Amino acid sequence: MTEERPARPSDIARAALEAARAASAARPQPTRRRIAGPRRKWTGAGPGADDPQPLGRLVDSLVTEQDWSERTRIGAVFGRWSALVGPDIAEHCAPRSLTEGVLLVEAESTAWATQLTLMAPSILGKLRAQVGGDVVTRLRVVGPTAPSWKKGPRSVRGRGPRDTYG
Template identity: 85%
Template structure:
């Protein structure tokens, strides 16, 4: 090339490329850093243990590792009562306590208490199918309780307030 002629843009670009190649060749080659731990392998079409998990699966594993299965089944009796026995029955009664396998159910009237006593085998079968067989073994149904006329620390035996009415 001649010195008196101005440099063309392609010559400038070529010179810059050659300078970059020379600088790259002079630099040492980069080394790959090794990540601590075992090498990750492909797990296949199913999710692996280190992949994000659904919340339900995580809660189930927590319940099993902490041995909370019995408490969650007892809580399911109270929490899913209307889904287990049906909305119609659940609107007229509610579970009160569960002690040693006996579920106390309080009905809103004596008629519903009688009906629930007749339906007790069916309700027990639904509870066994939904929650498990050993959680609820007996069903005790009571009607509404009458108000107590006993007030205060002292009381007198007898007919109560009925003897004062005309």
């Protein structure tokens, strides 16, 4: 005859686990009702969207949402003129207007206007590299303007008041 051994604790635990699994599989599963709305995701240790954000990131997202990227690049040409072209050039000229890609630059003398006209390709290259290629497509340089003799509501056509100078 065979002698039966006493059951080991691991065998008892294994049999209980199998019985519990079988009972769970036989039981009908309740249907869950989903609650409407987004589920909250926990951020953990990292920063979340509702945490305070750096100002630069908020401004960048606002520019992107409002589609102000073109205007900010145009503003960068005027606001960062000295950094874009260098302090030596910025000391002797200033941007006046930007319409349809043509940047009007006013120089303090005709000599500087000539010099800037010769340097136009390198200045355009700097502007394309730092601001963007399609913002400034052409550079128009003008020298200082002569004083106007047309003052007041009435003026006379001609070359101006030369008889008073002698």
